[in-house]
Amino acid sequence: MKNIFHPLVENPYRKKDIDAAVKVLKTNKITIGPITNKFENIFRKKLKTNFSLMVNSGSSANLLALQCLINPYRKQRLKRGDEVLIPSLCWSTSLWPIIQSGLIPKFVDVDVNTLNINIEDLKKKVSKKTKAILIVHVLGNCTDMNELMKIKKRNKLILIEDTCESLGTKFKNKYLGSFGEFSTFSFYSSHQISSGEGGMLCCQNNEDYEIIKSLRSHGWSRGLKNETKIAKNNRQLDKRFIFYNSGFNLRPTDVSASIGLSQFRDLNKFMKIRTANRQMIINEIKKNFIVNNNLFITKENNFVKASWFGIPIILSKKISRENFIKGIEKNGVQTRPIISGNFLKQPSIKKYKLNKNLKLKNSDYINDHGLFIGLPTKLMTKINVKKLVKVFEKNI
Ligand SMILES: Cc1ncc(COP(=O)(O)O)c(C=O)c1O
Incomplete structure (x- = not known):
């Protein structure tokens, strides 16, 4: 290739992003902490979602959303073999968390004009086994969200919005990522904003938030609303080390949160x-x-x-x-x-x-x-x- 004059990605990091990261590094507190918390709150308020949790990638956000849906602490959880509709124009980790969670993906076609899920095909693919739709908002564009929400409501489906490619897009003045029960975002270096690697998972209710918070961090009870109650019910254990749920470690660092927040402001x-x-x-x-x-x-x-x-x-x-x-x-x-x-x-x-x-x-x-x-x-x-x-x- 000759000199690249029109790259796919330029260096997304400005001096102020790096300065924000260095400031965190100098505190010697590099793991998840107050900056992650701040970013989550500012993100949630701007997008008008109820809860936001930062994770180490958009893929992790998708995985946690699907894992939350099958979690035994969720009152209305999905069962092995339930179907999830997904557009076939999707990313690898839009799809695999469905399978990794024991659910069955059912593929829906897209529109050539919008690149997004085709509403007519979606209607045809809904069956009694369908319990959720995972839509992918492609490259900043989206499907007709009015129609999609009608299908969701009519069939009592859970909606997961993979918004990894569409942070900042609005449909009728409402941000993508604020329509579904769950929405996921990616701050990989080629996207609207970057934190190096990183992502955000938003959800609408407290039950899901508490489950995701624990799943994100080893299944720990630490930081959960009922942490004290869990400790009381488990007196035989060191209250600082109680594993309340199954888990992963998908936490971000405050360094990536500081870069993400600095970019999010712009x-x-x-x-x-x-x-x-x-x-x-x-x-x-x-x-x-x-x-x-x-x-x-x-x-x-x-x-x-x-x-x-x-x-x-x-x-x-x-x-x-x-x-x-x-x-x-x-x-x-x-x-x-x-x-x-x-x-x-x-x-x-x-x-x-x-x-x-x-x-x-x-x-x-x-x-x-x-x-x-x-x-x-x-x-x-x-x-x-x-x-x-x-x-x-x-x-x-
Ligand atoms: C639609 C979609 N979902 C999920 C992801 C995964 O995000 P990440 O690279 O942060 O894991 C991507 C990545 O580009 C994507 O395009």
Whole structure:
């Protein structure tokens, strides 16, 4: 590859993010602590969710949401074999926690225009065995949340919103991640904000919050609301070391929380610049007949104010995706598939015998004709915008 002039990810860390991390390092208290707590509270208030817990990745947030759903302390828990609907355009760890929790994923197709779950296919796939929907808000866009919430209500389904790619997006003035019983976020370095590695899990009720808090930290009773009561009921044990639940260790550090919080404070600023860059690219494409007729940039769905971190592109059928990608990468534009394409095509699916000859044509179409490029948080120069569109033209 020549010099990369349009990377997928720039270095997301600014001086103030690093300074915040160094300040924590100097306290010698690097593990989970007051900064994590502060970040969780500020996050929860902004998104208007009832509870937020920071974890060490978006994948961990998904795992904990699913594990909470089957936990014996949950009054209305899911049982082994219950079905969870999921779009086939998803990330690996959107899917695997369903299977790891003894539940059955049922794959739903997506829309080519929005990249998000297809409401009509969703309606068809709901059965008596369906107990939950795990939707993935793809790359800052989302499905028609009004329709989705109607299906959820009508069928009494639990909703998990994998919002790992869509922090900051609003549907009808309400943040994604505030619709479902659970929502998950990722602060991996390529996303809307970054904490290095990190994630957030939001939930709406206290029962789930207490379960997740314990699962996140070894199953410990430490920090739970009824910690004292648990200790009283277990007098034979050292009250500081009581394991009340099953558990993992998926805690973040205060170092990553400090970076995440520093970036979260500037989420709106990042969104503004990214939106401006996206608009400049779209305007330039519109001026170019060849590019405009062969390369389709995913638009915001109705009622959506999107927080993009990349530009999803669907190529016209006559262009070879492979050649196009090879060409533009050679000219300094980094690319990647939209999430991971149709996840049903992955070898892990075959190994676990999860695809019973299901054909999902829109997911296949996005797999075969889709890609995405980065969207910087610094304002692009006009020269680079023109150069990008010229590179597209050259490779059509
Ligand atoms: C939709 C989706 N869910 C979950 C994840 C996992 O997040 P993390 O990388 O923080 O584990 C990703 C990662 O990119 C993702 O795109």
